[in-house]
Amino acid sequence: MMVSINAIFTSWRTQPGKISQAREATYMRVTKAQAQANRAHIVETASVQFRERGFDGVGVADLMAAAGFTHGGFYKHFGSKSDLMAESAACSISQAVEQSKDVDPARFIEYYLSREHRDNPGTGCTMAALSGDAARQSDDVKATFADGIESMIAALAPANTSPDDAQWKQARANTIDRFAHALGALLLSRSCPNDSPLADEILDVCRANMLAQLQPLRPIDCS
Template identity: 45%
Template sequence: MRVSRAQAAENRERILEVAARLFRERGIDGIGVADLMKSAGLTHGGFYGHFKSKEDLVAQACGRAVQKMRDNWIKAIEQTGGDPIRALTGTYLSAKHRDNAGRGCTLAALGSEIARQSTAVRHNVTEELKPFIDYLSEIVEGNSASIRRERAIALHASLVGAIVIARAVDDDTLANETLRAVTNVIRSTSTPRAPRGKKGTTPRTPRATKA
């Protein structure tokens, strides 16, 4: 029985969502296509009607996951209306994020694996990460664009690294200390940038991209 275009598009979205979550939970090589499709409530045979290969799915799912998390963090930051650095660290460097890899940062969950994936996978992740670095460059202080960008990259690397370590250790005390220590250092050294513009404007939100 053939499905409508609308249903096919819905099925494709479901596969991408489930794949992004399961890859982050189990690792890219931790689940095969058959089990992934079963988790999405679809048949194995329908997979190749949506994707050329598992590699194609990995590239699209990881890129989509970075995009969605980026947009979610920016939304959370801007909804607070306060210090964006405090809002970001409060959301990212939290026990909730640490304990929910399947719905968290793709780079913190899969960074080392993505580094070993194909050019297509790495390219998709890179292109979706760049707008977030641009956004961070707009909320950190600095006397030049190059300094702000350097600080933005360092800020992002500190966030990701803290979550990686907090998940890796089997000592809850050390895990919590790691999150608190990095939070405190970031907040004490990363001054938020004053609004720019005649009437004071917030940093420009990157335009959402299509998968």
């Protein structure tokens, strides 16, 4: 059944309060959703900027400009730069953890110690890019990294053993050792110029040795 335009206008004239309330509610929903989207965009932008330039290498004004906003809008979303540092690190670490779950250890090492990963810190591992910076930050930022490291260890470790099992403890120890070695090798390689033969050699040697350690030990031939 068609409703006439006159009927609609009559309804609006006789119920102006309800129409105003409906418009205001719709506007509030749109505004809140946009604010959440803006905040998420700032966090994502900051995550890349921090990984590329370090926590102290980029200021709030530059971060907001990179995200397409003015400096003054920052404090509508965050209490301080430290708050953004912690949130952006938590976001990028969480994404890395999800991507690392159930990944074959050899594949993880091959990518982690690749030239592609080394040369693109802005889209790479947050812990490799910012652990040195985090060591000089607040306890809140350090706690974010500690939680992230713990989550990464859990994602990379075998999941078929119980925490009360000696086998689980050994598997966890092996995972910590492997991750720490990979992260350290990446940091050393990044500390050299990208076109330096030493930078590539560090990756090549450490990647080969770590992959070799993953191979099962050959049984001793006693014949």
